[in-house]
Amino acid sequence: MKTPPADTSEQVSPTTAPDSFDKLVGDADRAPEISLPRQTPFQRFWCTRVLSSLSFQMLAVAMGWHIYALTHSAFALGLVGLAQFLPMFVLTLVVGQVADRYDRRRIASICQGLECVAAALFAWGTFGGWISAPVIYVLAACVGAARAFESPAVASLLPGVVPRAQLSQATAWATSANQAAQIGGPALGGLLYGIGPGAAYLACTLSFALASAAVSTIPLRTKPVPRAPVTLESVFSGVRFIRSQPVILGALSLDLFAVLFGGATALLPIFARDVLHAGPLGLGLLRSASAVGALGGTIWLAHFPLRKRPGAAMFGGVIAFGIATLVFGLSHSFIVSLFALMALGASDVISVVVRLSLVQLRTPDEMLGRVSAVNSLFIGTSNQLGEFESGVTAGWWGAQTAVLIGGCATIAIALLWMRLFPELRRTRSLEREE
Incomplete structure (x- = not known):
């Protein structure tokens, strides 16, 4: 799910991580020509993910509080998510082709550079006094367009950094970078x-x-695949591949609809200001809480990978996500809300790791960029479009009622998907099964 989503009160860094992290990165190429000999490729990848995600999370908090301070409107909060989603939706088929035809490190570096420019314009507009709601929407759309190219490029980069046998464990550690x-x-x-x-x-x-400068230094274990000519068939090949794989399709669609209806992230400024009376710092802690739980979950999964019945574990995680959403919607206590969001993040990360591992382990490398682009569209739909949906429903019924309805919908979707996608429920391995 999304979100995207995970942390603990103690961050994990490449130099202090548990032994399994050191063992994982120790098998990767050392790339002696790079000027940082003590860092393995995976450690650089992990650090780059931290920097990029850190930037986006800070920007999301600032944009959300800023737009709500200007408009005092739940619908306006939802429009920020819509502004980020629309470019991703329009560019999905294009970004997959780009990720499969060009150096994925360079794509990520350029996109992060463009996001740097957008953040600088936010700062300039704020100090200059000309920032307004329409300006925020335009800059949010620019960030969404850059991330539309960045996400599949970075996601399809990991199989070139670590051996295939360690990909599931590496996915959990890479997810922990986002959560940290x-x-x-x-x-x-x-x-x-x-x-x-x-x-x-x-x-x-x-x-x-810093993220833009760092990602270009990541050495790869594998050489880029020769560029194939662009045809109409190749443009839609990622969509066709997913449709032919019911396990992958079930995992992506389950994550999409569960977070689309169950996500409460867009409404956190309302809860922080009007329900819990916590202020901007309280909003930051609320947004961090789900990441705290998710980081704990990713560290657990990195030590104890889901080797048996990952599909069943994913369904259990989605149901737990819905229950945690209900608790958060009912709470008027800041502490209870924090713990509910931690539980939400810990359950959500199960879905994230299973979904990413299925995509990376069951997709041929030459089309991983296109499949990852479709995966990013599903994530963006659940996250950014989910923020718009949350803003609309909160405008109709109020923030707490909207969150409660979303939690119930998440549980109902998980139960329905068990019947619609029995292959996912019964799958016994993340690898392709004969």
């Missing part, structure tokens, strides 16, 4: 926004710039 950033990013973004919106946007600018 989701711990520090929202809290740091909320703290900096409390100092001033411009301070938060400047921090995003610096972090995006």
